[in-house]
Amino acid sequence: MIEYVTEGLLNLIFPLNCRICKKPIRESKGYSICEDCFQTIELIAKPYCVKCNKPLSLSPDWEGLEVELWCVDCKNKHFSFEFSRSVGKYSGVLKEAIHLFKYQGEKKLAKPLGNLLINYLKENPEFRELIDLIIPVPLHKDNLKERGFNQSVLLGEIIGNYFSIPVKEGVLIKKRLTPSQVNLSKKEREKNMREAFLVQRPQEVKEKNILILDDIFTTGSTVEGCARELKKAKAKNVYVLTLARSV
Template identity: 40%
Template structure:
């Protein structure tokens, strides 16, 4: 199943509802027809696994009339109000991904095969893992992170970089579903996860942005895997400066004791999956994991959509597409 097809399975209208008392702007899907709504009310259908890709059987049965009407409306709107691809600037026709043409979306790069088995940092050569399949990078060997294992699914390079920036900084929440679908397409085998948690924003940052991008991604993954999501238990208790311009040492100091668990009893011995958008140094997810482990949780796993890459590991054709001033995201 391709990215476009997988997105179609997840493409529903979305609504946002505020709950500022708990610092959450929650995300939910509105289904196209009554039968889907009834299914949601009576409980989510268990996700199934086909060839390493998790899909929701109920969502794969698209309504042809609804899809046809949506397609006609989209074409009419784009005839009168032309829209260009945010990556290559070509005119969008009937592309299913908002703001991007299908050609650019299909060119999203994959991570190198040879990576650290703890933090998923890519190695410059496959030799590192050829004779030692469980090889870890030097930082993980010297100072093991608080999380059990991290998976970073795609390099943070164009066009994915463009998509994340639009989603995160320009409020294009219509990209939440296709970005979640990208993550679902590359999910590793996940055994016995008890709960999913998004990396939280402080309430002040949440009010500014009006949504938590990690929560929207976690929502799509949780629905697909039929795993409960704890939206408000892990919180960012201290407002901290943005991580984007800080050195690694400053990031560590910046996030120290920044997170808290509101209900420790709910995480005791639980296997937790943390979701974030971009992995830069790993400081943010590591501090989250450290907080959860101190509260008594079991293993903490991490999945991020993108990972910032050393320029020496990025092909020239992709380097040419990067903005002149690359702003690092995530932590």
């Protein structure tokens, strides 16, 4: 309560402007992107690859046909997870919001971002029913110390609370400090993530249907690193959900 009052007062004295559209935010919820801008987030829509969710373009002959499509990448390589889904495209407002959340400490953005995941799972109940537990992609302890929080854990807690799905931290850990993936090629990313993760408590994943949760799916090398270890530890099925996907 006091927090809201203080925020409201601060907002009167120093009106907060939306980071994207620059318009004043009338009702501050403690984050700097307005509701209107959130509405512009571009969702991943069909047609897409059934394995990795990469949006595909179809020739007009194929339009409207109910076929399972695979992208070229997935035809040529093996992913250990059953399938991956992402809410939106990693661009515009969603990209900006993830950056503010992750690198600039706007932890309160976990709420609207978490809501995007909740809405996605509400609209895809069959996906939700496949899940026994959620494992947020872990950070290496040095990175966690530096950032102070794990963005995927915050998101995991929001959807776990909403749907009453257990969220497990510490079952899977990141044992190796990996260089930043930003400027790495697809091959280098895969090499970077190989054996970076470790299942610390295999009894908790054995025979379970697991949802790996992360903020961004780029080439899939991070979630694949996690999925591979979970499968080695006898997880039954592994699914992936991320907020954004680079396209």
